[in-house]
Amino acid sequence: MRLSYPTLPRVLLTGACAGLLSALALGRRGRQDAGSALVPLNAPSHWLYGAKALHQPRPSWRHTATGLLIHQASSMMWAALFDRVLGSTPTPSTASLARKAALVTGVAAFVDFKAVPERLTPGFEHGLSRKSLVLTYGAFAGGLLLGAMLWRGAQEKPTDVLAQA
Numbered sequence: 356m357r358l359s360y361p362t363l364p365r366v367l368l369t370g371a372c373a374g375l376l377s378a379l380a381l382g383r384r385g386r387q388d389a390g391s392a393l394v395p396l397n398a399p400s401h402w403l404y405g406a407k408a409l410h411q412p413r414p415s416w417r418h419t420a421t422g423l424l425i426h427q428a429s430s431m432m433w434a435a436l437f438d439r440v441l442g443s444t445p446t447p448s449t450a451s452l453a454r455k456a457a458l459v460t461g462v463a464a465f466v467d468f469k470a471v472p473e474r475l476t477p478g479f480e481h482g483l484s485r486k487s488l489v490l491t492y493g494a495f496a497g498g499l500l501l502g503a504m505l506w507r508g509a510q511e512k513p514t515d516v517l518a519q520a
Contacts, residue, residue, distance in 0.1 A: 366434045369502030374430030376498035377491050378423065381479055384487035393418075395491075398478030399425035409481045426477070430495070433463045437499050446507060449500075456499035464492050 382392035389395065391412035400421035401408040411418045437459040441447060447455075467477050480488060 362438055365502075365506050366431060366438050368506055369437055369499050370427070370431035370434030372502035372505070373434055373495050373498030374427040376501070377430065377495040378426060380487075380491040380494035381426075381483075384483055384490060385479075388484050388487050389482035394482040395479035396426070397422045398482060399423075399429075401478040402475065409478050422478075429463075429477070430498075433459055433495075434499065434502070436462070437503070441503065446510075447503075449504065452503045452507075453496075453500050456496045456503070459499060460492050460496035463495070464488075 378396060381395040385395040386392045389410075389412070393414055394410060394412055397411040397415075397418035398409050400411075400418040402425060403421060404417065408418050408422075437456065440455050440459055441452075444451070468480065479491070483491070
């Protein structure tokens with residue numbers, strides 16, 4: 356899949372929103388379930404550093420930076436799929452955006468927990484309750500929706516000041 360302008364900025368915006376909202380949910384739920392906001396944020400670093408990374412409660416470049424980078428890169432990948440699902444619909448309704456965000460998030464959860472080998476799972480499922488996982492993926496869907504709505508709003512507003520005069 357080749358991303359092109361304006362798809363790339365749209366993917367970057369929706370991916371950033373989804374990654375940020377889900378990272379905030381991970382931190383909050385990590386504090387609740389694992390006693391540290393960083394446990395679920397560090398967990399994706401298990402891709403590179405093994406099972407020991409799944410329960411790291413302290414900040415570190417090795418685990419926190421790597422975990423956040425993996426999480427954000429994954430968010431961008433799912434945002435690219437979301438963009439493809441949206442297709443070329445000029446101004447989809449908010450309900451349509453929400454349905455498609457939920458669909459893509461459901462696919463992401465299926466892939467994360469059922470379709471990939473254990474070594475490539477997000478890792479945060481080891482320190483979070485099922486409720487926390489649902490809330491985290493809900494935040495991810497909300498981030499996709501937020502990003503799409505921000506993009507739509509930016510497209511509907513005139514950017515040429517001279518055109519307004």
